[in-house]
Amino acid sequence: xxxxxxxxxxxxxxxxxxxxxxxxxxxxxxxxxxxxxxxxxxxxxxxxxxxxxxxxxxxxxxxxxxxxxxxxxxxxxxxxxxxxxxxxxxxxxxxxxxxxxxxxxxxxxxxxxxxxxxxxxxxxxxxxxxxxxxxxxxxxxxxxxxxxxxxxxxxxxxxxxxxxxxxxxxxxxxxxxxxxxxxxxxxxxxxxxxxxxxxxxxxxxxxxxxxxxxxxxxxxxxxxxxxxxxxxxxxxxxxxxxxxxxxxxxxxxxxxxxxxxxxxxxxxxxxxxxxxxxxxxxxxxxxxxxxxxxxxxxxxxxxxxxxxxxxxxxxxxxxxxxxxxxxxxxxxxxxxxxxxxxxxxxxxxxxxxxxxxxxxxxxxxxxxxxxxxxxxxxxxxxxxxxxxxxxxxxxxxxxxxxxxxxxxxxxxxxxxxxxxxxxxxxxxxxxxxxxxxxxxxxxxxxxxxxxxxxx
Numbered sequence: 001x002x003x004x005x006x007x008x009x010x011x012x013x014x015x016x017x018x019x020x021x022x023x024x025x026x027x028x029x030x031x032x033x034x035x036x037x038x039x040x041x042x043x044x045x046x047x048x049x050x051x052x053x054x055x056x057x058x059x060x061x062x063x064x065x066x067x068x069x070x071x072x073x074x075x076x077x078x079x080x081x082x083x084x085x086x087x088x089x090x091x092x093x094x095x096x097x098x099x100x101x102x103x104x105x106x107x108x109x110x111x112x113x114x115x116x117x118x119x120x121x122x123x124x125x126x127x128x129x130x131x132x133x134x135x136x137x138x139x140x141x142x143x144x145x146x147x148x149x150x151x152x153x154x155x156x157x158x159x160x161x162x163x164x165x166x167x168x169x170x171x172x173x174x175x176x177x178x179x180x181x182x183x184x185x186x187x188x189x190x191x192x193x194x195x196x197x198x199x200x201x202x203x204x205x206x207x208x209x210x211x212x213x214x215x216x217x218x219x220x221x222x223x224x225x226x227x228x229x230x231x232x233x234x235x236x237x238x239x240x241x242x243x244x245x246x247x248x249x250x251x252x253x254x255x256x257x258x259x260x261x262x263x264x265x266x267x268x269x270x271x272x273x274x275x276x277x278x279x280x281x282x283x284x285x286x287x288x289x290x291x292x293x294x295x296x297x298x299x300x301x302x303x304x305x306x307x308x309x310x311x312x313x314x315x316x317x318x319x320x321x322x323x324x325x326x327x328x329x330x331x332x333x334x335x336x337x338x339x340x341x342x343x344x345x346x347x348x349x350x351x352x353x354x355x356x357x358x359x360x361x362x363x364x365x366x367x368x369x370x371x372x373x374x375x376x377x378x379x380x381x382x383x384x385x386x387x388x389x390x391x392x393x394x395x396x397x398x399x400x401x402x403x404x405x406x407x408x409x410x411x412x413x414x415x416x417x418x419x420x421x422x423x424x425x426x427x428x429x430x431x432x433x434x435x436x437x438x439x440x441x442x443x444x445x446x447x448x449x450x451x452x453x454x455x
Contacts, residue, residue, distance in 0.1 A: 039102040041087050042426025042439050046449040047397060048109050051079045055393065058157040062150040063124065072112045077120045080112045082390045085367050088418040092117050092373045105428050107435040121374060124382045131219050139218060140182070142209040142378050143226060147385040152205060152234050154389050158396040160203055163235035169260065170199045170242050170353050171224060173216050174360050176384075181375045186212040193377055195384060196220065198227045199356050202395055204363075204388040205231065209381040216246035221255050228259040240264065240338075242353045248335060250303040257337060264350045267310060267333040273300065277312055277331055286344050288351070291315070294329075295343040302335060309336050311346045359391075366414040367391050405445040 056075035060066075063074040072080075083103050084095050095103070096114040103111040124147060128140040155161040175186050176193045183191040194214055198206035206227035224247075228238065238260040245266040247256070256263045270277070276298065283294040297311045314329040334350050341349075363369040367387040372380045394417070398410050406421045425440040439446050 036427060037105060038425055038427050038440075039105055040425055041099070041102050041422055042424040042437070043422035043446070044083055044087055044103065045106055045426070045437060046446075047086055047422070048079060048083065048103075048106060050397065050400075051082055051393060052109060054158050054396070055154055058153050059150065062153050063146065066120070066123070072110065072116055072120075074120060074124075076110055077112055077117055078386060078389065079109070081117050081386060082393065083111065085387070085390060085414060086394065086418065087422055088415065091368065091371045107428060107430070118373060121379055121382045121386070125378045128378050133215075133218060139211045139214045140377060141211075141214075141219065141223075142381040143223075144208070144381045144385055145226075147382055148206055148208075148227075148230055151207075151385055151389055151392070152230055152236070155203060155205065155392060156234060156236075158393065160392065160396055160399075161200065161205070161234075161236050164237075166237045166239035166261075167200045168240045168242070169205075169238040170356050171227075171247065172197060172199075172244060172353075172356065173210075173246065175212065176364075176369055176372070178372050178380075180372060180377070180380065182211075182377050184212040184214075193380070195381070196223045197360070198224075199359060200236075202359065203392045204359065205236075207381070207384050207388060209377055209384065211377070217249050217252065220247060221249075221252045224252065225255055225259070232259070240349070242350055244353075250306070253302075253308075253335070254306075262338040263336060264338065264346060265335045266350070267302075267335040270310070270331070270333050273310070274331070277314070278329075280312070283314070284343060288344070288348060293347075295347060297343045297346075309339050310334070311336060311343050313343075313347055362391060362413065363387065402445060402448075406443070 052075070055078075056073075059075040059078055060073050066073050066077075080095055080103070081092065083099060084092065087094075087099055087102075089095065089099065093114045095111065095117065100111060100113065126142065126144055126146070128142050130138050130140055132138050152161065156163065161167070173194050173196050175188055175190075176195065177186075177190045178192050180191075183193065186192050186194060192212040193209050194212045194216075195207050195209040197204060208223045208226070231238065239262070241256055241260045241263045243256070243263070243265045245268055247253070248265050248267050253263065253265060256265075277296075280296050280298070283296050285292065285294055287293075292315070294314050295312065296314075297309055299307055300310045302308050302310075311334040313332045313334070315332075317328050317330055334346055336346060338346060360369075367390060369384065369387065373383055374380050391414075394414060398408070398412065398417070401408070401421075403410055403412065408417060408420055412420075424443075424446065427438045427440075429436045429438055
């Protein structure tokens with residue numbers, strides 16, 4: 001039987017219910033050692049099959065066939081890496097040192113070693129592009145075009161993105177602390193990289209890596225334009241885009257406006273408009289997330305012959321915070337081309353981008369971004385995109401899974417998923433006609449996973 005030459009019906013789970021006989025407190029425990037091929041990661045097998053069913057063809061058609069007769073295809077390599085993090089591992093090497101003997105119990109799906117995964121990362125690496133600033137300094141960027149295309153194709157394959165639909169889009173730069181060979185000092189006083197990361201909803205749709213010492217605005221226009229064009233080429237369109245003040249420049253705003261209906265960008269301090277803002281009347285008092293603010297909006301010519309709406313949010317300072325230069329209020333502004341929505345709606349919509357920090361926390365703590373495997377930025381960019389694809393797939397699993405039957409929520413972190421779903425004893429049994437997975441649990445929901453393919 002080939003690596004993918006099976007149907008879901010070829011394997012069937014058997015639930016084995018275990019009961020214990022009560023003993024007196026004075027009885028000593030009897031221990032029997034049995035050498036049966038049991039695994040504590042029984043819940044990973046339906047996940048492996050779902051990964052293969054949903055993504056294998058997309059991965060291999062996008063990245064190309066890695067080998068013809070022998071070796072592992074890229075889909076098998078990515079599935080092996082996926083198993084690391086969905087079994088609670090923290091680095092690539094865990095697949096060899098801890099997981100191989102468990103994952104290899106699957107009757108048809110192959111798992112590769114850490115060395116194979118690391119070789120594949122090198123194979124998929126593309127060269128950095130060097131850009132020179134006006135001051136003469138050179139900064140390295142890595143666009144990883146093929147891997148970024150795969151990221152979008154995978155989201156289309158799982159149905160997390162749909163052709164012809166419009167979405168809300170967020171973009172921000174992250175700082176990844178690492179002391180790799182080519183890491184540069186960031187303004188946060190540690191060595192690392194500063195990738196630009198694009199997000200739609202709860203999934204990552206684009207990553208371009210950069211030297212850690214690169215100014216956030218430097219060549220951001222080009223990065224964003226590449227991400228927008230990849231989405232558009234796949235039939236995915238942006239309705240609304242949110243960004244922080246690092247994107248508030250004439251060239252970036254002009255490009256963003258050309259690729260979406262509305263943008264919402266945190267404006268710079270707007271000190272030149274302080275007199276105008278302080279003289280405004282008709283402030284609207286609102287309470288947002290338990291905090292009292294006052295809101296207003298004006299039209300401003302931010303750049304020559306470009307008139308935009310500036311939504312102004314002010315909060316009264318306490319006496320101890322009183323600023324002799326700015327007076328009794330703290331002002332924050334949002335630049336937008338949305339002239340119809342209320343000021344409150346604009347502020348509340350913009351504030352939702354704060355929830356995206358959860359994604360980067362997940363990547364750092366659950367999907368390996370805090371432990372980059374290679375020495376150079378170009379290689380680690382491939383790893384960032386591989387693990388982003390894996391997290392996106394994990395979110396697809398949680399959408400399909402009847403989470404409440406396993407004590408989970410759709411927003412559960414991967415570590416919780418490992419404890420409550422993956423960590424269940426199981427054993428593969430070969431009969432005359434098929435393979436049977438014995439799952440040692442009293443939760444009958446596991447059986448339905450194989451029978452329905454996650455619904």
